[in-house]
Amino acid sequence: TEEEVQAYMKKEGGHLVIYQGVVYEVGEYMEQHPGGQDLLEDELGTNIDDKFEEAEHTKSAKNIFKDLEVVGKMKNHDETSTGSSDELQTRGGASHMDGASLGCTRDFDYSTGLWEQIWQCDWTFEEYYVYINEPKVLVNPVRDLRLFKHPLREFITKTPWWLIPLFWVPVVAVM
Structure with missing residues (x-):
């Protein structure tokens, strides 16, 4: 859940967000974000699926996720889940971010x-x-x-x- 991700952030440190069921470390990217570091700081530890789509990010912006460190995946994640009943899995790759959609x-x-x-x-x-x-x-x-x-x-x-x-x-x- 988002609570588990936030607890992990407090315990281990880091700057984590959840996107499409994958937990990413965005600390290295925060200063490079075109909208500014403040936008990402407000979303740390949360699921950013809806806000990412609302901001109408480009395909190239989505492709940036393949270069970010994957901390873990949410269990039982599908496209319709809101992230409220998900559980954090162990570290793994984000195969859905292969850039093929560019x-x-x-x-x-x-x-x-x-x-x-x-x-x-x-x-x-x-x-x-x-x-x-x-x-x-x-x-x-x-x-x-x-x-x-x-x-x-x-x-x-x-x-x-x-x-x-x-x-x-x-x-x-x-x-």
Whole structure:
């Protein structure tokens, strides 16, 4: 039950939520949440199924759950249960969060540069459009999305906005 999850949180610590019958540790993701950490803090220890759907999260947001640590599963969980008669099971995987429901069917390696992977894909404009418009949030561990394999190229893409005019204005002025 939610009470058992809350008791577990008090005893073991952590930041737990229940989604689709699975108990997730969301502590690592809380600072990355686009709506802010406060939204998740209010829901710790509770079932977030209804609130997640009410907020009209994207498929990509749902896909983030596959990267979160699974603490356990609720026993006797089905799609119609409210979580009130559920019991916490032991740790396990969240097989229903495999990302298969996402619009993009490409499987990219986010630990290496994306530019080359995207360039080598043979896909339609619609597939590309779906992929580009799905936000990518990399959790567990939290990290940035890499565009290039080479560290120097990657470093250059992360320059502050003001550095570009600082470099180019004198160059153009001399010409």
